[in-house]
Amino acid sequence: MRCVALIVAAGRGERLGGDLPKQFLPLLGRPMLRRTIERFLGHPSVDAVRVVIDGRHEELYRTATAGLALLEPVAGGASRQESVRLGLESLVELAPGQVLIHDAARPLASAALVERVASMLRTADAALPALPVVDTLKRAEGARTAGDVPRDGLWRAQTPQGFRFAAILAAHRAQAGGAFTDDAAVAAAAGIEVSLVEGEEDNMKITHPADLARAERLLGGGQRRWRTGLGFDVHRLVEDRPLILAGVHIPFERGLAGHSDADVVLHAVTDAILGAIAAGDIGQHFPPSDPRWKDADSAQFLEHAVGLAAEAGGALENVDVTILCERPKIGPHRDAMRERLAAILGLPVGRVGIKATTTEQLGFTGRGEGIAAQAVATLSFAA
Template identity: 60%
Template sequence: MPTCIAPTCIALIVAGGSGQRFGAERPKQYLDLAGKPVLRRTVEAFLRHPQVGGVRVVIDQAWRDAYDAAVAGLGLPDPVAGGASRQDSVRNGLEALAADGIPDFVLIHDAARPLIDEATIGAVIAALADKPGAIAAVPVADTLKRGNDGSIGATVDREGLWRAQTPQGFRFPAILEAHRAAAGLSLTDDAAVAERAGLAVALVPSKEDNFKVTTPDDLTRATRAIMSSLWDVRTGSGFDVHRFTDGDFVTLCGLQIPHSHGLEGHSDADVGLHALTDAILGALAAGDIGSHFPPTDPRWRGADSAKFLRHAADLVAERGGVIAHADVTIICERPKVGPHRAAMAERIAQILGIEVGRVSVKATTTEQLGFTGRREGIAAQAVATVRLPG
């Protein structure tokens, strides 16, 4: 029996649902969850697992733009088009994996279960050494009642009952054949497809936190669960200065603003993004912008400073943290920052992948004192708050 090491164990994330029960303007898998889309948190959980060799996502192609934004930078293969039902979507995903080269194992997981943990993933994989299928599940603890016209009709014996979750893992050839044979039927989950084909499926104890985000209350619960684990709160500060030079625009907080001069610097001399990058790096105790992007390196000549800020945000994500707040103050006499503040905040939020309500951009002058008062350059200071796992 092959062991599930990369690249023979693939996670298939099912994200084709419309989320009608949730009632939002977009499917729930694309909504924000503590600074990241729900889908991104789910995908990252499997990408981090050492026994998972790759991730493929099944989506509703009508939401391709939302999908691309949610998984930007993760290096995933093109998503698979979903079908009319979840069962159809899974089968489409399995067929796509088979076309790429049949893996030994596949883990089928709901995109709306973003709190899946490494131990549960590993336990499902381990169970496949003995059984053709295995699912994460939780024993039923509550007393069960069967309803009858709004009243209790009977008490159901809960002995031996489990609530099925995902991931549901299978030896790939067996589940592909089972799904092909079940085409056109309406089965509740992949374990039911496997059971119909006569495959033995193991129950792997999971955790209550591995719940499916179905309602706004579920999203609130998931947010609280994530934030409660991020109790190591860090604050970092940054400061940057660039002098004026010849030119007809300056770059501030990711925007090109017309001006009588440009700013001198090895990159695009964006003082706002430089200061904020240093603030985030400071919160991580990870050096400064110069240690990550040396001004002597020709690769960064004229570079878009958004790359620097994105790098700092990626470092936070790699440590399992979130950026809680970013505050930038631009110090200059000219150009006037006020007309551009909202757009600057939106651009920073876009680069960091956080809500715009977590970004503040302000401006002030030095009352014509000092080099900024003499209009010789622009300065910026920034403060960032980062939450990391304790």
Template identity: 60%
Template sequence: MTDRKPQPSCAALIVAGGSGRRFGGERPKQYCDLLGKPVLRRTVEAFLAHAGITAVHVVIDPACRDLYDAAVEGLDLPEPVAGGGARQDSVRHGLEALAAAPPDLVLIHDAARPLVDAQTIGAVIDALARHPGAIAAVPVADTLQRGENGLVAGLVERAGLWRAQTPQGFRFADILAAHRAAAGQELTDDAAVAERAGLPVALVPSKEENFKVTTPDDLTRAARLIATTLGDIRTGTGFDVHRFAEGDFVTLCGVRVPHDRKLDGHSDADVGLHALTDAILGALGSGDIGSHFPPSDPQWRGADSARFLRHAADLVARRGGVIAHVDVTVICERPKVGPHREAMVARVAEILGIASDRVSVKATTTERLGFTGRGEGIAAQAVATVRLPG
């Protein structure tokens, strides 16, 4: 019987400490929405889903902690590492944090490369069995011209030229020592740090899709590429009703609204979130809210309905999909929804982890007809559009 060699431990170090000055906009590019998810979340999920990765650590700018927490909410990640003034410093800080329980291997990856695929990650890991370092890269295909004073000064031979990408993988002890030795130097990437330390670095063919989001046009390009893989477009509907009981507020779409009564029913009786949860589950063909959270189970008594909606969103993510849009209509005479509409939109977007312009909350009455018209309760209906691979 032959003993099988144990699989080496491999940590992914996601570098997300940049300010994104070239990108512009109100927030760093790694926290911008990319078809329903922040760029950083898509990057982190790619590594969490890979069987060869044993841990994922993220290096951030501490000033962006709130953005980071929102971007990775619900993901099983350790405390983020505080970055430094330059990318090289951030990587070194991340490596030092890993040194407390060092992995055998480490893959260093830019947070702004959200379309990295499993094949590329695996190929870099495999190359480390033969080389101290390995980087994802694509051969230069375009004609290269040298320029002087705005004029063509000669053709540059492109044979043997590659464009470096990430992940860049290394044996952990080697790259930690190399980064410590290079502190204070200004080197272009981790491969350059390794080369300076005399470590051979292998080139691993990657894909053009593994580009770095640097400009708003890059973000649009990334969204188009993702959309082409999510061709299974699903629509689900949901409907819910709860009666009034003694109380002094109602919870609608995750927002506490003052009222002279409360809603009675499953969990916190949030008809808006219940209808929306059923709409998403319906789009997935995954039953209804009662099959996932039985009202007979006492653990759900008084529970925050945000847990139900987040569960439905997680099911979409596990299938590699995105929530494209949701629309909720609250049906009642009172309380008035209008003054709370913006807060409801923001809360639903936060729970689902999508941009607020992908959420609609409306309200209507039944012209005093029926049980809602008589003020006996509140109803809600919802529609959810989901895109899945296929």
């Protein structure tokens, strides 16, 4: 046997959240693990595929891989490094010349990438797909920057990583119990020279909900589904309260009454986003009877809604707000409000609209008794 692909799928993937380990989550209707395996099955440079799993996940594995022509799975260990070693040990009887070790959470590796790694092994002992670091790197101390890190010669490692089988098995045996984060590091520690091959930006590792949404966009060929949510909020104007609109303090003789800071703009936008994902309203998530939210900054309510949208696979595209009041004048503060709202939402300012109108002195806003806001939020989802 020339080459075996070893898919490492024994982790929990807890940073992605949810009840299922991430490798079994659906990705455009099919389990992520299945999509990853299919990248190697039938590839002309790969003769067989074996998956390393957590023994407790065997039923999930059987369901996810039903109908695929795979070698029997093998149980992994307490760490990724141990899982890979156990997977390699299980291949001894097959004695392949080469092995490609790949993470189950990278379901978008192309056939061309697999071929580049396999081809490099014809002349090299180990092959590592990687991309050069192009962003400026910062060292941090807490929440503050503490200087730059030179990026010259730095690369972002990916999988599949390819090796001569006998050499990487010996390396893993020699380094058993270590804390290496990938197999190229295990190989290098054993004196194996690792050659670089060109990686791919789309060969992303799915770690967070936003990664899952991006992978679905890539797999869906850019096709999107759209959802729109509507939010509305109103608060009375009272003495001895600051006026906060869209997270900006507005100089005025009165402020809005409410349990939190009573920011009608942020409340309306929060409800609009929650509405787009059918997740209830702001009162369900942050009940005014809860003392934790007394005088709270409403930005945290909005950030919570944005997080829920990302977990649902949604990408916030734009927000449009209309403020209804006679006074104060909103125009002088509009730019600051748009910038603050955009920062909370993680959107470019150009995708945040804030308008203001009066009610021609009609109703409670016309009488100056309160301020209202209505908001529309548009989210996109992979088709």
